[in-house]
Amino acid sequence: MSTEMSPQTTTGTNAGPQGKPRVVIIDDTADLRDLLRLALQRGGLEVVGEAADGRAGIDLVRETLPDLVLLDLSMPVLDGMTALPEIRALVPAAKIVVLSGFDALQLAERAVAAGADAYLQKGMPLHRMLARIREVMEGRAAPAAPSPGTVPPARYDALALAPFGVLEVDGIPPYRVISLNASARDLLPAGTGPGTPLPVASPALAELLATSTRLDDGPFDARIGEQDSQVTVRSTPGSHYLYFEPRGDEVGVLRTAIATTAHEIRGPVAVLSALAETISEASSEVPLDDEQQLRLVASIARQARMLDSITSDLLTAAQIQRGALRVAPTITDPRSVVETTVDDRHLDRTVRLEVMDIRKVVADPLRLGQMLGNLLGNAHKYGRPPVVVRIRAAGEDGMVAIDVEDAGDGVPSEFRDQLFREFTRASGTSAAGTGLGLHVVQTLALAQDGRVDYTAADGGGSVFTITLPAAD
Incomplete structure (x- = not known):
């Protein structure tokens, strides 16, 4: 297993024939970057570099000065929306096409309003993506962002029937209400309607809009009326949509x-x-x-x-x-399970293994691999490299500890007591997740006479520790 970190950028070394448009791909999914590179090259474009986050992407654009930038909007370190203005300033004449997920079209529209030339929805066929890129490169009209505050009537009908609160406010403080559905009326003060300033309707929501810098990440926690609610914000060029429902609603x-x-x-x-x-x-x-x-x-x-x-x-x-969970503990070499998990997930260039205790453990190797896979996945989604897996003696006799440590921002202190609950994610995280991974890790650890703990790493970052019985 290599001890080196994966490079954040890859710069093309073989320049194509002169006259080919030069492209930089910025996306945190390596397989998607590979597919885009192949499709673009087969379509007659020259890919001069790739980056896995917005900060590395800015550096790469500065170095290569491409004709076209494909920019993902949801990435670690620095998201595409934040990177967009700097990239536009570096290459004012280049075409910038943002890549959006299925549920990020409003964010993509906001990116177009902020200077992108067009957006592509992830999941569309590659040949259609390539045809759209050709249209953009040839200067054909890109889709315009919607006028501020406008949404097709059918969407209003759907939102009106939603079993959770939906509130639309304009984009300028004090964020006056544009529309709200029946569920929102039930949670907000009587008389709230179009034109009501948001601080009057809900001081908590007004503060959320005024102070949060990554509104489209969500969900957030807020007190709305007499209810603790979970809030998700989606922004358009001229307004914000706030979706909220009380916590405790199964x-x-x-x-x-x-x-x-x-x-x-x-x-x-x-x-x-x-x-x-x-x-x-x-x-x-x-x-x-x-x-x-x-x-x-x-x-x-x-x-x-x-x-x-x-x-x-x-x-x-x-x-x-x-109550049907089954585990089959046996004498297991934790180093072997770590190496297999890392290799299966193709993380061998981004994970460093430190073995300080060579004892075997009593554990189900398949379940231990599932636990380690979840922790490594979280380290790469929510943390930053380097990621270190450390096998060491635990603080108590007869136990072995396996640490998974990253160099990210760590878990917010207010969320730590909820870490291992089912279907929970910290507010404002920039990556998606099922909210099941840590709950599964904890339950599997307890089922094998072990446990899992969280501690903040020295200097930032997270350390999740699986503690299991030693075999000798």
Whole structure:
């Protein structure tokens, strides 16, 4: 296992023929970057570099000065919306096309209003993405952002029937109410209607809009009327939509769980669809070479394992609820399980393993791999490299500890007592998740006579520690 970190940027070293548009891809999904690179190169464009986050992307654009930038909006370190103005200033004549998820179209529209030339929805067929990019490069009209405050009437009808509160306010303080549905009226003070200043209707929501810098990340916690509620904000160029429902509503919790799980599943499914399209459309005139085929096959395996991880957590959560959870502890080498998990997830260039205790543990190796996979996944979603897995003696006799440490911002102190609850995520996190991973880790640890703990790392970051019985 390598001890080196994966580079944040990759710069093309073989320049294509002069006259080809030069492209930089900025997206935190390596398999999607690979597919886009292949599609663009086969379509006659030259990919001069890739980056996995907005900060590295800005540096890469400064270095390469491309003609086209493909910019993901949701990324770690620095998101695409924040990086957009600086990228536009570096390459004022370049075309910038933002990449949006299925549920981020309003954010994409805001990016267009802020200077992007167009947006592409992730999951659309690659040939359509390439055709859209050609249109943008040829200067054909890009989709305009909607006029401030305008939403198709059908959408208002749907929102009016929603079983949770929906409130639209304008984009300028004091954020006057534009519209609200019946569920929102039930939670807000009597008389709240179009024209009401948001501080009058809900001081908590007004403060949220005024002080939060990453509104589209959500969800946030806020006191609305007499209820503790969970709030999600979606912004358009001229207004903000606030979606909220009281906490403790089991149906609401289930809706949130379904939505976040669907979001997690759609990413791998979109990449797998694009992989299938790429392989099926490879012609005898432009065949895939051996290296490209191997990379695509590796991508299929990686995305399939991501889906397997999500479904494994769902199944485990269901077993926990039914009292049907089973584990099969045996004498297990934790180092071997760590190495297998890291290799399966293709994280060998971003994870450092430190073995300070060579004892084996009594644990179910498959369940231990599931636990480590969840913790490593969280470290890469919510933290920053370097990620270190450390096997050491625990503080008490007869126990072995396995630390998973990252160098991110750590878990907010106000959220730490909720970390291991089912279907919970910290407010304002920039990555999606099912809210099941840590709950599953804790339950599996307890089922194997162990435990899992969280501590803040020295200098920032998170340390999650699995403690298990030693085998000798």
